[in-house]
Amino acid sequence: MTLDAATLNRLIDGLVDHGHFVGPDVVDAGLCRALHDELDHLAAHDGLKAAGIGRGEQHQLRRDIRGDAIRWLTRDSQAQRDYLALMDDLQRQINRTLYLGLFEFEAHFARYPPGTFYRTHVDSFQGRANRVISTVLYLNPGWPDDGGGEMVIYADDASRELVRIPPESGTFVCFLADRVPHAVLPTRHPRASIAGWFRRNASLGGHVDPAR
Template sequence: MIPALSGHDWPALIERVLAVLPEPGWVVLPDALPADLVAALREELVARDAAGVLHAAGIGRGAAHQVRGSVRGDRIAWLQASWPAAARYLALMDSLRQALNRAFFLGLDEYEAHYACYEPGGFYRRHVDRHAGGADGQGQRVISTVCYLSEPGWPADAGGELLLHPEGHDDPVRVRPEGGTLLVFRSDNLPHEVLAANRQRLSIAGWMRTRGD
């Protein structure tokens, strides 16, 4: 069942993802989420951060996991279905996951996501979301999502853009962190990076994965 969004046509947004994502491998959806949900997610993130739930993010996983401030500088907290705003967002992403499976037989078994807070000057160096080394019992990331939770009217000179580096493109694809914008892209072959901003930058990063052991 597709969740209802007041004033927003979520089924139409899903159809746009299905139409555009296969080629070139990414789709940017401005105002994908209504302002009230963006505000609720932002408030929930800020409240969890004030409660000390967010922690410094790392790179790699398992034995290779490490915190390296020279590579990424955000604080994160994994979304929990018991958090009211997060539960609404997770339901939307699950409906998108199911639609992608029906259309493309991707075998997407789960969706995971975390709140992310970048303080002024925080960045994330160029990387690919799918971990190297093949399956490790945890499934593989197939589809990545980023949803921005900034206050309305992110200034053009504030920085903080996400840059996609598609193969064969001379210039990167720039995505401004405007609140309510949703970015959906392939996890395996799209290097990307987060540029430093001159103000706090809030978002949700998520991944649709295949089944693990």
């Protein structure tokens, strides 16, 4: 499975012109269904862990900031391997056209129970920017208009809302990880997604950011 050329061009243009890209129906419905089934199974069998904020020793649970439960992808199902192969292909294409030197991709399933959200944040900090591009794939078929749970992308200085994205199955979003403030609005239904990051394993002052 690969991304079609037209989508790829729009994605690259979006990143260059606006710092973000939003596309409906980017990922095949069958693959989204398989990933959603896997996440449902994990949720039903205690396979998810409450997500925190901060890395390493700074890691802490803050349900007032983010309320999702996650599991890192490890290639242990065909659906995971298919999605990661798609992201491998995307990494190659971005490196070929934008010379970003992306080196690896890390991603986790995320499930937001009703009533949860993720407050406005950026995914990496300038100068420590090992996460270069953020990605999100949504897995919820037929998301209702009043379901909440939209992702909002804000202007650089967080003053203005630029787009509001319902988490409809197949919709794929990517953006510059150190520059784009974004949030998940409170959801009314269980909300399933895969959040991922293309990383550059830069060593800054001899310090290499841990993988997760």
